[in-house]
Each structure stands twice: as structure tokens, then as C-alpha cells.
Amino acid sequence: MTLNEAQCGDLILIKEIKGDEDILKKIMAMGLRKGSQFEVYRKCGRNLLLRNGANRFIISNKLAEKIEIELLARKPENCENVSCNLSEDTCPKEEDFCIPKRKKKGWGFFKKVYPFFAKE
Amino acid sequence: MKKLIIVLVGNPNVGKTSILNHLAGTNLMIGNWPGVTVEKRSGKTFFQDYELELVDLPGIYTLEQATSEDESITIDYLTKGQYDLILHVIESPRLERDLYLTTQLLELKKPMVIALNMIDEAQALGISINERRLSELFQVKVVKTVGRTGEGVKELLPALVETYEKKLLPHFEILSLSQLPGATEEDKRLALVKGIYAEIVRREFFPKRPLTEILDNLLLHPVLGFFFLFFILYFTFKLTFDLSSPFIDFIDGFVQDFLAPGILTLLKNLEVPLFLSRLISEAFFGGLGIVLSFVPLVAVIYFFLTLLETSGYLPRVAFLMDRFTHKVGLHGQSVIPLMLGFGCNVPAILATRTLQDRLDRLLLIAMIPFMSCSARLVVFSFFALTFFPYPALLIFALYLVGILLAFLTSIFLRKSLLKKELSHFVMDLPPYRLPSLKVLFKIVFLHLKNFIVRAGTIIFALSVLVWLALNLPPGVEKLEDSVAGKVGKTLAPLFEPIGLGDWRITTSLIPAFLAREAILSNLAVILKVEEKEEVSFTFEEKAKEQVTKLWVAVKESFFSLFSLYPKALLVEEEEKGSLRGEIKKVLSPTSALSFLFFILIYNSCIATFVTMWKEGSRNFALGFLLYSFLLAWTVSFIVYKLVS
Numbered sequence: 001m002t003l004n005e006a007q008c009g010d011l012i013l014i015k016e017i018k019g020d021e022d023i024l025k026k027i028m029a030m031g032l033r034k035g036s037q038f039e040v041y042r043k044c045g046r047n048l049l050l051r052n053g054a055n056r057f058i059i060s061n062k063l064a065e066k067i068e069i070e071l072l073a074r075k076p077e078n079c080e081n082v083s084c085n086l087s088e089d090t091c092p093k094e095e096d097f098c099i100p101k102r103k104k105k106g107w108g109f110f111k112k113v114y115p116f117f118a119k120e
Numbered sequence: 121m122k123k124l125i126i127v128l129v130g131n132p133n134v135g136k137t138s139i140l141n142h143l144a145g146t147n148l149m150i151g152n153w154p155g156v157t158v159e160k161r162s163g164k165t166f167f168q169d170y171e172l173e174l175v176d177l178p179g180i181y182t183l184e185q186a187t188s189e190d191e192s193i194t195i196d197y198l199t200k201g202q203y204d205l206i207l208h209v210i211e212s213p214r215l216e217r218d219l220y221l222t223t224q225l226l227e228l229k230k231p232m233v234i235a236l237n238m239i240d241e242a243q244a245l246g247i248s249i250n251e252r253r254l255s256e257l258f259q260v261k262v263v264k265t266v267g268r269t270g271e272g273v274k275e276l277l278p279a280l281v282e283t284y285e286k287k288l289l290p291h292f293e294i295l296s297l298s299q300l301p302g303a304t305e306e307d308k309r310l311a312l313v314k315g316i317y318a319e320i321v322r323r324e325f326f327p328k329r330p331l332t333e334i335l336d337n338l339l340l341h342p343v344l345g346f347f348f349l350f351f352i353l354y355f356t357f358k359l360t361f362d363l364s365s366p367f368i369d370f371i372d373g374f375v376q377d378f379l380a381p382g383i384l385t386l387l388k389n390l391e392v393p394l395f396l397s398r399l400i401s402e403a404f405f406g407g408l409g410i411v412l413s414f415v416p417l418v419a420v421i422y423f424f425l426t427l428l429e430t431s432g433y434l435p436r437v438a439f440l441m442d443r444f445t446h447k448v449g450l451h452g453q454s455v456i457p458l459m460l461g462f463g464c465n466v467p468a469i470l471a472t473r474t475l476q477d478r479l480d481r482l483l484l485i486a487m488i489p490f491m492s493c494s495a496r497l498v499v500f501s502f503f504a505l506t507f508f509p510y511p512a513l514l515i516f517a518l519y520l521v522g523i524l525l526a527f528l529t530s531i532f533l534r535k536s537l538l539k540k541e542l543s544h545f546v547m548d549l550p551p552y553r554l555p556s557l558k559v560l561f562k563i564v565f566l567h568l569k570n571f572i573v574r575a576g577t578i579i580f581a582l583s584v585l586v587w588l589a590l591n592l593p594p595g596v597e598k599l600e601d602s603v604a605g606k607v608g609k610t611l612a613p614l615f616e617p618i619g620l621g622d623w624r625i626t627t628s629l630i631p632a633f634l635a636r637e638a639i640l641s642n643l644a645v646i647l648k649v650e651e652k653e654e655v656s657f658t659f660e661e662k663a664k665e666q667v668t669k670l671w672v673a674v675k676e677s678f679f680s681l682f683s684l685y686p687k688a689l690l691v692e693e694e695e696k697g698s699l700r701g702e703i704k705k706v707l708s709p710t711s712a713l714s715f716l717f718f719i720l721i722y723n724s725c726i727a728t729f730v731t732m733w734k735e736g737s738r739n740f741a742l743g744f745l746l747y748s749f750l751l752a753w754t755v756s757f758i759v760y761k762l763v764s
Contacts (some may be wrong), residue, residue: 022185025306029133029182030548031217033310036764042340045443046177047545049340054213054330056549058439063544 001071008043008079017067024066025076033053037072042079122282127197129225130209131218132179132506133432133550135237137161138267140176140557143276148541148566158461159473161566167277175203183224189478198228198422207234207276207286212242212249213262213551214323219313222258226292231283232260233755235276239264241551246324253320268556289464328566332432332551339433345440347627352433353459353733356424361463361494362680363417371416375409378666387656395594403587410583411576414466415568421460422567423560428456430555435547442545448527449534451480458484458526459493464687469735470571479540483533483737489723490526492519493637499719502640507712508702518720525721525751580731586633586726604630618718618756619711619764636719643703714760721752 144163178190200587411726442452504511524536607626
């Protein structure tokens with residue numbers, strides 16, 4: 001299981017940080033290390049907020065995908081009143097951001113007028 | 121006297137600047153690192169026979185690889201720079217995290233002293249640290265400090281000098297002692313950090329909930345959090361402009377009505393030639409007035425920004441807002457500078473310093489001039505009331521167009537010149553802290569000094585140039601015969617297609633480069649509605665008037681704290697009935713609309729231009745000036761053609 005799959009309120013243990021990217025080394029130096037336990041304090045938008053005592057980190061989902069975790073406990077009740085769904089229910093899909101995705105219009109009109117717009 | 125160079129190194133937000141402030145006292149300086157806009161803080165102090173030069177390096181988590189411009193500076197300086205000692209500042213409540221960097225610093229094989237800072241916070245959390253054992257393990261001197269109050273900071277000086285004199289090197293072989301077969305370098309380092317932490321730290325169980333947890337439950341709440349965010353941002357905006365604007369008006373009046381005429385009278389009495397007298401009193405002191413009028417605004421904005429940053433709230437704003445802003449390619453922290461832009465673009469551009477990434481900063485700087493500042497609101501109100509039946513609606517529409525163009529510019533730049541993936545977002549949230557007011561005021565003062573030296577000098581020089589354009593050749597009586605008038609006439613055909621081909625309009629735009637709201641007074645002079653009056657100057661009478669005005673400014677500033685609405689956005693409707701009539705003869709409603717769009721989009725403000733130059737680069741500021749001119753011309757052209 002990877003960190004981006006964790007839910008708000010989950011207690012997790014970091015098992016592995018996959019990859020060699022510089023940003024991952026920085027994350028480790030910041031305190032998000034193999035063997036450390038964290039609670040998923042908030043999960044909002046593209047970010048997760050993790051906490052462990054005085055330490056608090058914000059990490060985006062894309063980076064969280066590279067962190068392998070073990071789920072120690074699931075406590076959704078910790079997030080009942082602070083879930084980001086409270087403000088995100090109106091925006092069910094992050095990608096859509098409240099605006100229904102408009103079907104992309106092609107260049108049909110131009111293609112008819114200017115045939116060189118048409119791709120092979 | 122021997123000189124020692126000491127570098128302060130540590131993770132971000134560990135209190136290095138507070139320690140530097142206590143050590144260096146009045147010798148603290150703020151500047152930029154050569155060639156970049158990353159802030160450099162340094163200072164010096166004297167101890168025994170040594171002059172200690174202290175250099176505060178930007179905060180860093182690891183020396184392995186830099187992921188931002190400020191991290192590169194720290195790594196380069198530590199690996200290639202010339203220095204004698206490292207003062208490693210550790211945030212005691214988060215010792216385990218900081219020890220990772222400590223083990224890397226050991227490998228630099230440089231004499232080192234450790235400051236266990238914020239030791240009071242660690243004790244409040246039930247954490248006790250055995251500094252003697254830490255000193256034995258690393259073979260370095262360890263001093264417990266409290267950066268906020270300065271407790272223990274002075275003990276660092278003998279520790280640093282002793283370390284240097286005895287050439288004490290840290291125990292850098294400690295890493296190689298690790299007996300973990302098959303383990304990587306990183307695993308060994310992490311194991312060492314864990315081991316040392318377990319050896320030197322004892323924790324008591326404290327049932328008390330820390331303040332950070334209580335505040336985060338409110339300030340990071342998905343619904344309430346935005347309420348508090350709005351509240352904090354609104355009052356930051358309101359107080360920034362309401363506290364400073366009475367003093368800005370006072371400084372402006374002091375220079376224009378007291379200093380400049382006083383100097384002119386004095387020089388006339390000394391029989392100095394008139395042109396020279398006017399050059400000194402109007403251009404030099406006028407230019408000085410423009411620079412000084414920014415002082416209250418810059419001071420107040422730096423006060424609030426430093427307060428938000430040092431209290432720990434600023435990174436939380438980034439977390440709350442990033443949910444929305446990242447969709448348009450912006451960092452969560454961008455909302456603060458953008459919002460400040462509605463008051464004045466100069467402090468808004470300065471506020472982009474809170475962003476670490478240079479590309480993010482440049483992008484934001486390019487968006488800010490499209491946010492209509494209060495100076496533009498004065499012009500909008502006058503023209504909207506003169507020419508259009510629904511002035512409020514038009515002004516609102518202009519604001520919206522400005523915002524739209526800011527976002528279109530950001531999208532365009534993100535896909536072209538400032539291309540960057542906004543994929544990684546990683547941030548450490550520091551605990552909430554009550555900052556020391558002494559340190560806060562010191563930082564504000566240093567920023568102010570830095571602004572006056574860096575940007576003020578250029579603003580001053582350019583304002584003198586504009587004055588010369590308006591008053592050369594010497595003895596010119598009519599504005600149309602001056603250099604500015606001739607330039608205005610030359611430019612007129614360029615503005616013809618957007619309905620602004622009258623030379624009086626184009627000429628009024630030249631001095632407006634000093635201050636946008638000056639467009640109205642310039643038009644009044646050009647259209648001969650107001651003649652410049654010669655008023656006799658009586659020193660005592662004028663001095664008394666200025667004292668009264670200062671008192672009024674203090675009162676206004678104080679009482680603005682009790683009103684909810686930002687007074688900076690209130691436009692006083694001046695008696696300009698005759699000017700309205702004259703302008704209606706020169707401009708049609710369509711031309712006036714085109715003029716408003718031009719003023720909205722074109723970056724016609726000397727202070728904004730210079731601040732963009734200093735915070736970005738000269739080419740960036742010039743490029744943006746050209747871009748904003750072309751965009752303003754194009755939009756005005758479209759509006760003019762569509763409406764007419």
C-alpha cells in the first residue's frame with residue numbers, strides 16, 4: 001500500500017521510500033523516514049497532511065505514491081469533523097474542480113475551411 | 121584583531137536569525153546573495169581579540185542535493201566557501217530530524233559548535249536533552265539557547281573562539297563505526313541518528329495538548345479554516361493600507377507643501393538661478409518624497425509578513441489554498457501577494473519573497489501589476505463618474521478584467537518562458553510561535569533599509585529624469601513646448617488607433633509614470649483648469665501646519681483600527697467639476713473607456729517597475745513593461761473598435 005492510498009485518520013508506518021530522486025532524499029531529511037509512524041491528519045485536494053508529535057508535513061499525492069506504508073490502524077472517527085469532504089462534497093472529482101468537463105471541441109470547422117489543419 | 125568567518129547552518133525555521141540578531145546586535149545586515157534574489161543575512165560582533173563575521177545561510181535539510189536556489193547557495197558555500205567555523209543551530213523539540221543534517225555537517229571536517237535552540241519549547245513538551253553526552257559523542261561544544269529571549273546565546277561566543285583556538289574537529293569517523301552489514305550509507309546514517317537520539321533524549325508523558333494542535337484544529341479545519349484565513353487576510357490587507365496611508369499622505373504633503381517650497385524660498389533668497397532652485401526643490405526633494413512615501417507601506421507590510429511567517433501561519437495558508445491555486449499552476453502561498461496587489465503593487469511584489477522557487481516568484485510578480493491598485497481606483501472613479509451611467513459596474517468589470525488578464529498571463533508564462541511542472545509539493549509545518557517583537561522590528565527595519573538603498577535610489581533617479589522631461593529646455597513656460605510635450609506629440613499617432621490621439625492625453629501619461637493618480641492633476645494642468653499658484657512661504661506658519669497634519673495622521677492611523685471597511689478603498693470625490701467639462705471636450709466616452717483599459721493594463725508606475733527589476737531582473741522588468749504596453753494597446757484597440 002502506498003501513502004496516497006491512506007485515508008484521513010489512518011495511523012501508518014513508513015516501510016520504504018521508492019526511488020532516488022533528490023526530492024525524496026529531502027523528504028527523508030525532513031523527517032519522513034523509514035520506520036517512522038505518522039497519522040494522516042488531513043487529506044485535502046492534492047495534498048496530505050501528516051503528523052507525528054511536533055512534526056507536521058504536507059506532501060502531495062504524486063510524491064506520496066512513492067512511499068510504501070503499512071497501515072497500523074484506521075480511525076475515521078478522528079476525521080469526522082475535519083474531513084475535507086465537508087468542503088469538497090460540492091466538487092466530487094478533483095480534476096473537474098466544480099466545472100463539468102467540457103468536451104474538447106476539435107478544429108472541425110477550420111479543418112473544413114483549411115484542410116492543412118487536418119492531421120495525417 | 122583576528123577575523124573569523126562563522127556560518128550559521130540549520131534546518132529552516134530553527135531560529136538562526138534570532139540567534140544572529142542577539143549576537144550581532146546593531147551590526148545586522150540584510151541583502152541578497154550575489155547574482156540571485158535569495159536573501160542574505162549577516163552581521164558581526166567582537167569577542168576578546170576576534171572580529172566574528174556571522175553569515176546566516178538559508179535553511180537546508182540535507183547536503184546531498186539542492187532542490188531550490190537557496191539550498192544551492194547553502195551547499196555551495198559549505199563545500200566551496202571560505203569560512204572558519206560552523207555554528208549548527210538545532211531546533212531542540214525536533215532534535216531527531218535535525219540530527220540527520222548534523223551527521224552530514226560532521227563530514228565537512230570543519231570546526232563546529234552546536235546550539236540547541238528553543239530549549240524552552242522542548243522542556244515544555246517534556247523533552248530533556250543531555251547536552252554533555254551529545255558533546256561527547258560528536259566531540260563538539262554544545263550550548264543550550266533560547267533564540268526568542270536571547271538566553272544562552274552569549275555563551276556561544278567563548279565556545280566558538282575556544283573551538284577555533286584549540287582546533288577542535290568533530291568526531292567525523294562516527295559514521296564509519298556503524299556495524300550494519302549490507303546497509304546503505306543512508307540506512308547507516310538513519311540508524312546512527314536514531315541511536316544518538318535514544319541515548320541523549322528522555323521524554324516525559326505530558327497529558328497537556330500542545331498549542332499547535334489546538335490551533336491547527338481550528339486554523340486547518342476544512343470549513344472554519346477558510347473563515348479564519350479570510351479573516352486574517354482581510355485584516356492584513358486592511359491594516360497594511362489603513363495604518364500606512366495617513367502617514368503616506370503626511371509625507372507627501374510634508375515634502376510638497378513644506379520641504380520643497382521652503383527650499384525654493386531659501387534658494388531664491390540666496391539668489392540661486394530659478395531653474396537650479398526648482399531642480400533642487402522640485403526634482404530632488406520631490407523624488408525624495410516619492411521614495412519616502414513608500415516607507416510606511418513597506419514597513420507595515422514587512423511587519424505583517426514577518427509576523428505571519430515567524431508565527432508559523434504562512435505555510436498553513438499554502439496548505440489551505442493549494443487545493444485551489446495549483447489548478448492554475450500557482451503555489452498556495454500566492455494568494456497573499458495577489459491580494460496585497462489590490463492595495464499597492466510594490467509591497468505585493470516584495471511579498472513574493474515568501475516563495476522559495478524563483479520561477480514561481482517570477483510568475484507571481486508578472487501577475488501582480490494586473491491587480492488594480494488603489495491609485496488606479498482614483499482614476500477609474502473619476503472617468504467612470506464623468507462618462508458612464510453605471511460607474512460602479514464599470515469599475516467592478518475593470519477589476520475582473522485585470523484578474524482575468526493576470527491568470528491568462530500566468531497560463532501563458534507557465535506554458536512558455538516559466539515552464540515548470542507544479543507536481544511536487546512538500547512542506548514542513550513549524551509549530552505556532554509567538555515571535556519576539558524586538559527581532560520582528562529589527563527585521564522590518566533592515567528590510568526597509570534594504571528597500572531604500574536598492575529600489576529607492578533608482579526610483580529617485582527616474583523621478584528626476586521625468587521632472588527634467590517636463591521642465592526642459594530651461595525656462596519653458598508651456599508644457600507643450602517641453603521635452604515631455606514633444607514626446608507626447610510624437611507618441612500621439614501611436615495612440616490614435618485606440619482613440620487617444622490627442623497630444624494632451626499622451627503627455628499626461630508621462631508624469632503619470634511617477635504615480636498613476638497624478639494623471640488627473642496633470643490633465644488639470646495641461647487643460648489649464650488649474651494654474652500652478654505661487655504661494656508665499658512663511659516657515660513658522662507652515663511648520664505649525666505640518667505638526668497639526670502629523671497629529672491628524674497619527675489619529676487617523678489609530679482610529680482606522682476600529683473600522684471594519686478598508687479606508688484605502690474609499691475614494692474621496694474631489695471638486696473637479698471644471699476638469700470634467702474640459703475632459704469631455706477632449707475625450708469621447710469610447711475614448712475614455714479605451715483610456716481606462718489602457719491604464720488598467722499598462723504597467724505605468726515607476727515604483728512597480730523598479731521593484732520588479734530588483735526582485736526579478738532588469739530584463740524581466742523591461743520585458744514585462746513591453747508586454748503590458750502591447751497588451752494594453754491591443755485590448756484598448758479591441759474595446760475602442762467594438763464600442764465605437
